[in-house]
Amino acid sequence: MDILLMFLKVFAVGGAICTVAQLLINYTKLTSGKILVIFLLSGAVLQAFGLYQYIVDFGGSGATVPISGFGYLLSKGAMEGAKESLFKAITGGITAAGGGIASAIVFGYIFAVLFKSKSKKN
Numbered sequence: 001m002d003i004l005l006m007f008l009k010v011f012a013v014g015g016a017i018c019t020v021a022q023l024l025i026n027y028t029k030l031t032s033g034k035i036l037v038i039f040l041l042s043g044a045v046l047q048a049f050g051l052y053q054y055i056v057d058f059g060g061s062g063a064t065v066p067i068s069g070f071g072y073l074l075s076k077g078a079m080e081g082a083k084e085s086l087f088k089a090i091t092g093g094i095t096a097a098g099g100g101i102a103s104a105i106v107f108g109y110i111f112a113v114l115f116k117s118k119s120k121k122n
Contacts, residue, residue, distance in 0.1 A: 006060065009058060009059055009060065009062065010059055010060050010061055010062035011062060012059070012062065013055060013058065013059025013060075013062035013063050014059065014061075014062030014063070014065065014066065015062075017039075017062070017063070017066045017068060018066070021035060021039065024038075036067055039066065039067045039068045039071070040067050040068065040070060040071040041071060042068055042071065043067070043068030043069060043070065043071030043072040043073075043075070044071035044072065044074060044075040045071075045075075046068075046072070047071070047072040047075040047076055047079075048075055048079070052068075052072045053072075053076075056069070056072065070097060070100070073093070073096050073097045073100070074093035074094075074096065074097055075093065076093075076096060077092040077093040077094070077095055077096025077097065078090070078092045078093040078096075079092070080092055080096070081093075081095070
């Protein structure tokens with residue numbers, strides 16, 4: 001029963017984040033790139049104030065998988081690095097997110113090799 005509750009929490013948090021994004025797409029004239037930057041920065045700013053950690057503790061991967069979770073991870077790494085030195089503050093975010101960045105590059109390359117891209121016809 002505990003695992004079902006955990007799945008519901010993850011779905012609720014991830015769904016809420018996606019719902020906000022869909023509302024921005026439907027009711028504003030923001031481009032998808034601007035919405036992406038807004039979500040990335042919102043995760044970083046919320047973590048800077050210590051608020052995003054509560055969302056992660058409650059929603060787990062529902063909060064860490066969206067792009068706002070990437071902003072959270074970058075700022076968390078930078079804040080942990082800042083405890084050691086200025087250089088670690090600058091590189092801490094990339095160090096914390098290195099695994100995700102590397103896997104995105106590797107899998108992006110693999111799929112680019114395997115599949116032929118086609119342009120959209122408007």
